[in-house]
Amino acid sequence: MVVARSIALKAVNTASLWGLNRSRFGGLPKVQTVRALSTIMSPPSKAVVYEHHGPPDSVTRMIELPPVEVQENQVCVKMLATPINPSDINRIEGVYPVRPQVPAVGGYEGVGEVYSVGSAVKGLSPGDLVIPSPPSSGTWQTYVVKDHEIWHKISKDSPIEYAATVTVNPLTALRMLEDFTTLSTGDSIVQNGATSIVGQCVIQLARYRGIHSISIIRDRAGSDEVKERLKALGADEVFTESQLEVKNVKSLLSNIPEPALGLNCVGGHAASLVLKFLSFRQGGTMVTYGGMSKKPVTVSTSSFIFKDLSLRGFWLQKWLSADKAKECRDMVDYLLRLAQEGKLKYEMELVPFDKFHSALEKALGKHGSQPKQVIKF
Amino acid sequence: MVVARSIALKAVNTASLWGLNRSRFGGLPKVQTVRALSTIMSPPSKAVVYEHHGPPDSVTRMIELPPVEVQENQVCVKMLATPINPSDINRIEGVYPVRPQVPAVGGYEGVGEVYSVGSAVKGLSPGDLVIPSPPSSGTWQTYVVKDHEIWHKISKDSPIEYAATVTVNPLTALRMLEDFTTLSTGDSIVQNGATSIVGQCVIQLARYRGIHSISIIRDRAGSDEVKERLKALGADEVFTESQLEVKNVKSLLSNIPEPALGLNCVGGHAASLVLKFLSFRQGGTMVTYGGMSKKPVTVSTSSFIFKDLSLRGFWLQKWLSADKAKECRDMVDYLLRLAQEGKLKYEMELVPFDKFHSALEKALGKHGSQPKQVIKF
Numbered sequence: 001m002v003v004a005r006s007i008a009l010k011a012v013n014t015a016s017l018w019g020l021n022r023s024r025f026g027g028l029p030k031v032q033t034v035r036a037l038s039t040i041m042s043p044p045s046k047a048v049v050y051e052h053h054g055p056p057d058s059v060t061r062m063i064e065l066p067p068v069e070v071q072e073n074q075v076c077v078k079m080l081a082t083p084i085n086p087s088d089i090n091r092i093e094g095v096y097p098v099r100p101q102v103p104a105v106g107g108y109e110g111v112g113e114v115y116s117v118g119s120a121v122k123g124l125s126p127g128d129l130v131i132p133s134p135p136s137s138g139t140w141q142t143y144v145v146k147d148h149e150i151w152h153k154i155s156k157d158s159p160i161e162y163a164a165t166v167t168v169n170p171l172t173a174l175r176m177l178e179d180f181t182t183l184s185t186g187d188s189i190v191q192n193g194a195t196s197i198v199g200q201c202v203i204q205l206a207r208y209r210g211i212h213s214i215s216i217i218r219d220r221a222g223s224d225e226v227k228e229r230l231k232a233l234g235a236d237e238v239f240t241e242s243q244l245e246v247k248n249v250k251s252l253l254s255n256i257p258e259p260a261l262g263l264n265c266v267g268g269h270a271a272s273l274v275l276k277f278l279s280f281r282q283g284g285t286m287v288t289y290g291g292m293s294k295k296p297v298t299v300s301t302s303s304f305i306f307k308d309l310s311l312r313g314f315w316l317q318k319w320l321s322a323d324k325a326k327e328c329r330d331m332v333d334y335l336l337r338l339a340q341e342g343k344l345k346y347e348m349e350l351v352p353f354d355k356f357h358s359a360l361e362k363a364l365g366k367h368g369s370q371p372k373q374v375i376k377f
Numbered sequence: 378m379v380v381a382r383s384i385a386l387k388a389v390n391t392a393s394l395w396g397l398n399r400s401r402f403g404g405l406p407k408v409q410t411v412r413a414l415s416t417i418m419s420p421p422s423k424a425v426v427y428e429h430h431g432p433p434d435s436v437t438r439m440i441e442l443p444p445v446e447v448q449e450n451q452v453c454v455k456m457l458a459t460p461i462n463p464s465d466i467n468r469i470e471g472v473y474p475v476r477p478q479v480p481a482v483g484g485y486e487g488v489g490e491v492y493s494v495g496s497a498v499k500g501l502s503p504g505d506l507v508i509p510s511p512p513s514s515g516t517w518q519t520y521v522v523k524d525h526e527i528w529h530k531i532s533k534d535s536p537i538e539y540a541a542t543v544t545v546n547p548l549t550a551l552r553m554l555e556d557f558t559t560l561s562t563g564d565s566i567v568q569n570g571a572t573s574i575v576g577q578c579v580i581q582l583a584r585y586r587g588i589h590s591i592s593i594i595r596d597r598a599g600s601d602e603v604k605e606r607l608k609a610l611g612a613d614e615v616f617t618e619s620q621l622e623v624k625n626v627k628s629l630l631s632n633i634p635e636p637a638l639g640l641n642c643v644g645g646h647a648a649s650l651v652l653k654f655l656s657f658r659q660g661g662t663m664v665t666y667g668g669m670s671k672k673p674v675t676v677s678t679s680s681f682i683f684k685d686l687s688l689r690g691f692w693l694q695k696w697l698s699a700d701k702a703k704e705c706r707d708m709v710d711y712l713l714r715l716a717q718e719g720k721l722k723y724e725m726e727l728v729p730f731d732k733f734h735s736a737l738e739k740a741l742g743k744h745g746s747q748p749k750q751v752i753k754f
Contacts, residue, residue, distance in 0.1 A: 097683040267678040282695075291678030298675045301644040301668025304690025306474040311688035313681025318659075 040070040040116050043078075047141030048356055051103040053094025057360055060092060060106060068145055072120040075148045077130055081164035081350070082110030082139040084363035084373045086290070087317075091137075098317065100137060107139035111163035114151070121148045128153050134320040134328050135167045142353070142377055152329045154336060161348050161374050162339035165197070170335045170344065171328070172289060172316050173201035177209070179319075180285050180312055181261045185210035188236070188256045190277040191263035192216040192270040193292060195226060197372055200233055200346040202263060207234030208343060212256045216241060216273050220369070233345070244273045250280050262286035268295025275299060278309060285310040347371035417447040417493050420455075424518030425733055428480040430471025434737055437469060437483060445522055449497040452525045454507055458541035458727070459487030459516040461740035461750045463667070464694075468514075475694065477514060484517030488540035491528070498525045505530050511697040511705050512544045519730070519754055529706045531713060538725050538751050539716035542574070547712045547721065548705070549666060549693050550578035554586070556696075557662050557689055558638045562587035565613070565633045567654040568640035569593040569647040570669060572603060574749050577610055577723040579640060584611030585720060589633045593618060593650050597746070610722070621650045627657050639663035645672030652676060655686060662687040724748035 044067050050059040070076045088108055090096040114128040124130065133152035138144060154163055176198075177183065189206055193199050194215030206213045214237045215230055217223060227238040236256055243252070250258060258281045262274035270293060271286070278284035284307070288297060303309040320328060338344035349371045351359040359373040421444050427436045447453045465485055467473040491505040501507065510529035515521060531540055553575075554560065566583055570576050571592030583590045591614045592607055594600060604615040613633055620629070627635065635658045639651035647670060648663070655661035661684065665674060680686040697705060715721035726748045728736040736750040 097679075264678070271678075288678050288681035290682070296675050296677045297681070298673050299688070300673045301641070301648075301665050301690075302474075304665035304674070304688065305667070305692045306690075306695075308690055308692070308695065309688075310690075311676070311681065311686075313678075313683075313685055313687075315682045315685070318683075318685060 038119070040076075040118065041067040042070055042076040042116070042143045042145050043067060045141045045143040046353065047105045047138075048107070049103055049105050050092050053092065053099070053102065056089050056092040056106075057357065057364060057366075060357075060360070062354075062356060065105075065141065070116055070118050070145055072118040073148055074118045074145050075121055075124055075130070075151050076115045076117070076143055076145045077112035077151065078115040078143055079110055079112040079139060079141065079377050081160050081374055081376050082107050083165045083168075083348075084359060084375070085109070085168050086363075087168065088140075089364065105138035105141050107141075108137055109135040109165065109167045110139035110144075111154075111158075111160055112144065115143060118148070124148060124151060124153060129156050129158060129163065130154065131163055131167060131332065133167055133332055134325055140356075140375070152332065154333065155340070157340055158336045159339055160376075161350060162336060162344070164374055165346075165348065165372065166332050166335050166339070167328070168316060169197035169346075170201045170205075171331055172314065173198045173205055174331055174335065175316070175319055176263055176287050176289065176314050177202065177205055177211070177261075179314070180287050183209070183211050183261065186212070186257070188212035188214060188259040189261040189263065190214040190216070190259040190274050191265075192274050193265035193290065194230055194235070194238065195369070196265060196290075197346050198263075198265065198289065200230070201344060203230060203233045203235045204338075204344050208338070212236040214239070214253070214256065214259060214277060216244065216270060218270075241270060241273060244276065249273075249276050260284055264288045264297065265290030266293045267291040267297055268293040271297045275303065275309070279303060279307060281307075283308045283310070285312060287312050287314050289314045348374045350374050350376045353377050415496070417453075417495065418444040419447055419453040419493070419520045419522050420444060422518045422520040423730065424482045424515075425484070426480055426482050427469050430469065430476070430479065433466050433469040433483075434734065434741060434743075437734075437737070439731075439733060442482075442518065447493055447495050447522055449495040450525055451495045451522050452491055452498055452501055452507075452528050453493045453520055453522045454489035454528065455492040456487055456489040456516060456519055456521055456754050458537050458754065459484050459752050460542045460545075460725075461736060461752070462486070462545050463740075464545065465517075466741065482515035482518050485514055486512040486542065486544045487516035487521075488531075488535075488537055489521065492520060495525070501525060501528060501530060506533050506535060506540065507531065508540055508544060508709065510544055510709055511702055517733075517752070529709065531710065532717070534717055535713045536716055537753075538727060539713060539721070541751055542723075542725065542749065543709050543712050543716070544705070545693060546574035546723075547578045547582075548708055549691065550575045550582055551708055551712065552693070552696060553640055553664050553666060553691050554579065554582055554588070554638075556691070557664050560586070560588050560638065563589070563634070565589035565591060565636040566638040566640065567591040567593070567636040567651050568642075569651050570642040570667065571607055571612070571615065572746070573642060573667075574723045575640075575642065575666065577607070578721060580607060580610045580612045581715075581721050585715070589613040591616070591630070591633065591636060591654060593621065593647060595647075618647060618650060621653065626650075626653050637661055641665045641674065642667030643670045644668040644674055645670040648674045652680065652686070656680060656684060658684075660685045660687070662689060664689050664691050666691040725751045727751050727753045730754050 045065045047065050052059050111131045114126050130151040132150045203213050215235045219240045219242050223240050230238045262278050264271045264274050362370040363373045422442045424442050488508050491503050507528040509527045580590050592612045596617045596619045600617050607615045639655045641648045641651050739747040740750045
């Protein structure tokens with residue numbers, strides 16, 4: 001693919017605007033001096049970008065980005081699907097601890113098909129199904145150019161929507177079940193926010209390992225139907241918050257032992273309900289991985305002293321930063337195998353890319369509880 | 378020592394009342410059938426006892442307990458000194474998780490001199506200075522009879538008031554500096570409730586290891602004088618709670634790194650101030666070992682997720698239950714050596730036993746902040 005000089009110059013001008021996307025723009029000025037007939041360029045890319053941090057529905061817009069050179073170690077991927085995750089929203093809002101430099105392309109995970117590869121790239125060929133792993137920013141666009149090391153080739157049989165969403169939420173669920181306490185067959189865990197993707201994955205991954213799960217959901221219209229859905233996934237017990245307003249929650253458990261691990265993505269009262277279950281034994285651990293209620297966690301001093309309670313936190317991005325690339329990919333393969341076998345599933349709504357902003361509105365919670373929004377290119 | 382049958386019978390009658398103190402009473406009925414001229418009996422013992430749980434100043438009374446047989450593996454110790462600790466008060470109130478069976482003699486640590494030993498006891502002789510180690514209930518009395526294994530012989534040069542108080546508070550301070558995070562020379566820790574014995578020990582033990590300490594005290598009349606006293610013990614920085622009502626507490630630290638470990642014995646706002654210091658780094662740990670304010674600990678979900686904060690608890694009694702007898706004694710010897718060398722000190726008020734109830738009132742906080750009350754027999 002050879003580009004006319006006029007397009008390259010146009011790209012240089014725009015590059016200052018989109019400085020962050022180095023793979024797309026950073027190399028252009030130098031390239032002009034060495035460009036040969038063999039230079040590989042990406043197609044132009046349609047992307048959801050933001051120039052300022054702020055409310056995602058007002059600061060993001062869809063634009064066309066010019067082609068960029070695919071350097072010798074890079075791979076150009078035609079994206080097939082990418083989700084809108086809460087952490088994507090937080091990054092755009094600028095409330096994430098790692099604040100992306102703007103302007104930026106949104107998105108952090110997704111799946112695509114190799115479109116073209118740089119001259120030095122081995123092991124990846126056009127048509128391969130790949131995901132950025134560990135996940136990597138800028139997936140909300142039609143063509144992504146990144147170093148070949150970013151891309152993890154996955155089985156061509158992988159269900160596309162699960163491949164697009166496997167590296168953030170299911171991985172979080174898997175790590176939290178592994179990293180904080182030793183769980184054996186027959187043990188139990190308790191979680192709030194159980195209808196989230198992480199929550200649904202926790203239920204299924206626990207069940208797959210013979211671990212019982214107790215799930216707490218908000219009181220809402222249709223909660224009986226939600227309970228049935230979670231139980232169909234393998235949840236042993238599902239309670240609404242108001243059902244737990246009893247003195248002894250232990251009496252609500254039929255044949256399940258007191259949980260050793262609690263998972264909290266809500267905070268506030270919903271976190272206290274998780275702690276209520278943990279209070280029946282010594283040495284329980286509650287792991288906080290979200291704070292949907294925007295309320296803090298409140299704990300009695302005696303739980304720490306006399307019950308040896310531990311409170312911890314989990315953040316996937318930090319876990320990934322500790323040189324976990326190989327481990328991350330092994331887990332992704334494991335999770336995708338489960339998804340392919342129908343042992344790991346969760347609700348998603350596939351939305352065409354040109355309807356991105358209506359999907360974003362749903363992801364922002366503007367239309368009540370909605371399934372995970374996944375953009376299909 | 379031989380007792381007349383009449384005394385022995387009286388003891389039997391009282392035994393049903395004081396069933397808990399088995400060493401003093403449990404063996405008597407059997408003894409009567411085998412008693413020989415060589416039977417060793419303890420002197421009668423003056424003891425602070427309670428028959429019901431409740432407010433310590435109303436449920437405790439001082440009575441005389443009759444002599445008991447010192448069986449072949451037992452040692453009778455003439456007590457020299459014993460403190461009134463907050464945990465002693467909680468045990469009497471019945472709010473401790475391990476609720477003593479009543480009637481009971483109060484007290485949990487102390488020091489004494491061996492008075493007589495059972496025929497099979499080796500390694501302990503009359504005149505030896507001993508402490509119950511691990512600590513053991515029933516030290517608020519003039520003569521204590523317990524199995525020889527309970528008694529730990531300490532150096533005769535040990536300062537009595539430190540020997541009486543070393544196994545609960547200084548040991549707690551030492552363990553908390555060791556068990557939760559790896560501290561190296563130059564690191565720092567932060568604590569609230571710094572005027573407590575544990576707090577004073579933390580300052581000195583940290584200093585002795587080259588670790589900086591930041592102490593938080595309540596706002597009170599004379600806080601400048603308290604600050605000076607704690608600084609004289611080795612505190613690097615001492616702040617009243619109100620001094621920490623600034624946006625960036627880090628700016629208050631001159632040459633001290635952000636602490637990795639926080640110690641909390643207060644809860645509520647004072648715990649939040651400890652967390653404020655811990656928030657400047659990744660992976661800090663706050664250990665709760667008390668809850669003087671009777672208020673819970675409140676923490677943002679983001680501290681767990683993005684700062685990898687851990688909240689833990691410490692309870693000496695649980696630590697001791699894990700077969701730590703040898704380790705406990707080694708640490709006691711270490712701490713007593715420091716006390717003897719003047720490297721570990723804290724304020725105490727020595728009170729004669731017959732003034733026990735006025736000491737108890739002070740220990741209950743009825744006369745404002747007071748030094749640790751230590752009964753001298």
